[in-house]
Amino acid sequence: MATRVEYLALVTSLIALVSTTELVRRGYRTRRRERALTAEATRSTLRTAAQAVPSLRSGLRPEPARKAARHLRTLLGTPAVALVTHEECLAWVGVGSSHSEQAHLLAAPALRDGRTCVVDRLDCGDPSCPIESAVVAPLTAERRTVGALIAVGPSPETTLVGATDEVARWVSAQLELAELERSRARLAEAELRALRLQISPHFVYNCLTTIASFVRTNPERARGLLLDFADFARYAFRSSRNHTTLDEELHSIDRYLALERARFGERLQFSVRVAPEVLAVQVPFLCLQPLVENAIRHGMEGKRGNGQVTVTARDAGAEAQLSVEDDGVGMAPEFVESVLSGEVPPSGGIGLANVDERLRAMYGDAYGLVVDTGPEAGTKISLRIPKFRPQTVD
Structure with missing residues (x-):
């Protein structure tokens, strides 16, 4: 039978255990409240920063x-x-x-x-x-x-000095990013101007030479080609715009092809496969025409017989997937790498490097051109366009 002393000791131990447990519970609740307050303060700070x-x-x-x-x-x-x-x-x-x-x-x-x-x-x-x-x-x-x-x-106060200094650093980072965005926009505009200059010399010469050949033999055809040339030139050399719709870009390609068909005749076969739902997607201005021109100039001009050029536009959820494919003479992969890196002068790869750089500047490096080619194996150039409107200056 337990003595009174042993009974009192047991009661004291139970009281101590209950007290300790309660202290632990209170400490846990306090820490939980502190964590919740800290998390809320963090969320509030991030919200305010995001609003600025x-x-x-x-x-x-x-x-x-x-x-x-x-x-x-x-x-x-x-x-x-x-x-x-x-x-x-x-x-x-x-x-x-x-x-x-x-x-x-x-x-x-x-x-x-x-x-x-x-x-x-x-x-x-x-x-x-x-x-x-x-x-x-x-x-x-x-x-x-x-x-x-x-x-x-x-x-x-010392804390205010430190806080002001840190907030100023964060503001400076935002100003730096703003300047970077403006620089990217200026770069895109400069590259677009450069692309227009690349189109101008050889294309205008070829078009006018072709039209001149029809002036006496087929005046009506010459007149229609002049209208096609005017329509394409109005689109290609209009005031600087970084974006257009896929529908407008394809319309300009149609005018361009009318002029090229007059030069190549039945040798040039062309097809377009476009999902209607992507016609309204905003695409970089002159993103496809240089690829079509490249397919004709470097794919067909060195090939015997007829040549096939195919433009495809598919709906891929958040993106539009575009491609320009030809069955021409193809290119060595090493040559393609040198073209896209800028090592080859523009005359060696008209428009490819320019379009690739503009895509990367607008959407990020993951959206550059993908070129699948090989000697005598034709060329397929693919690109992806996000359907959202990019944050760039038009």
Whole structure:
């Protein structure tokens, strides 16, 4: 039979066990709450940052800067935030707007030295103004200081200095990406202009020579070919546009082929297999015509007898899959690699490298041309076009 001492010891142990268990449970609940609060704070920060991105990607201009500054103020949790360039204060959001005239002077050291700095005392003459100090962090793009982020508040706390510096780095990254997007758009436009120049010399000469041959023997045919040439030229050399519909691109190819058939006669056989649902898909301007021209110029001109060129467009869910195939003389794979890498001058591979570079610039490296060819084995050039409208400048 248990003694009283043993009974008391057992009760004490049970109480201690219950207490320990309760402490563990409380600790677990506390940690769970802390994790939940941390996760929510992270989601909130990411949402706010994401809301600022579209404005920042528009560059340092007054209206986008005002929209972005509102979100940056939320990120920093300060009474006011300002965005400044070398020329002007783009935006002041929050209290103490009377200090906006000082913003450019406050930012001068950071703009000059490219370093974060702290201004301890601000005085606008208003005793009720809550603004007493500012943290100024430089904004950079392409390795140069393009502006500054100013976070203002009652006192320059160490945490605010660090936070402002980190937010400025993130803003700089967005400005860098915006500049990269603009550079890609300029590159695409330059390549499109280069492609037009490539089309111009040999194609115009061949067309006019062919049309001239019909002027006396078949004036009506010559007139129709001139209209076809005018229609194609209007499309190919119109004002700069990065995109068109597949339907318009195929229409221009039809006009181009009318001119080539006049030159090659029955030797040139051509077929088009297009799924109707992809006709409205936006495609890069002049993405197929150079491939058709390449098939005729390099596939047929060295071949005896008739030549077949086939254009195919299939619906593949989120993408349109396009191809241009010929049964001509083909090319060595090593030659294709040199053409796409730019090692061979444009006259050696008209349009292929240009189209490949534009596709990669618009959609990413996964969307370059795929060339299946070999000596005397014909050539098939395939490309994929996402159905969404790309974020590029037309």
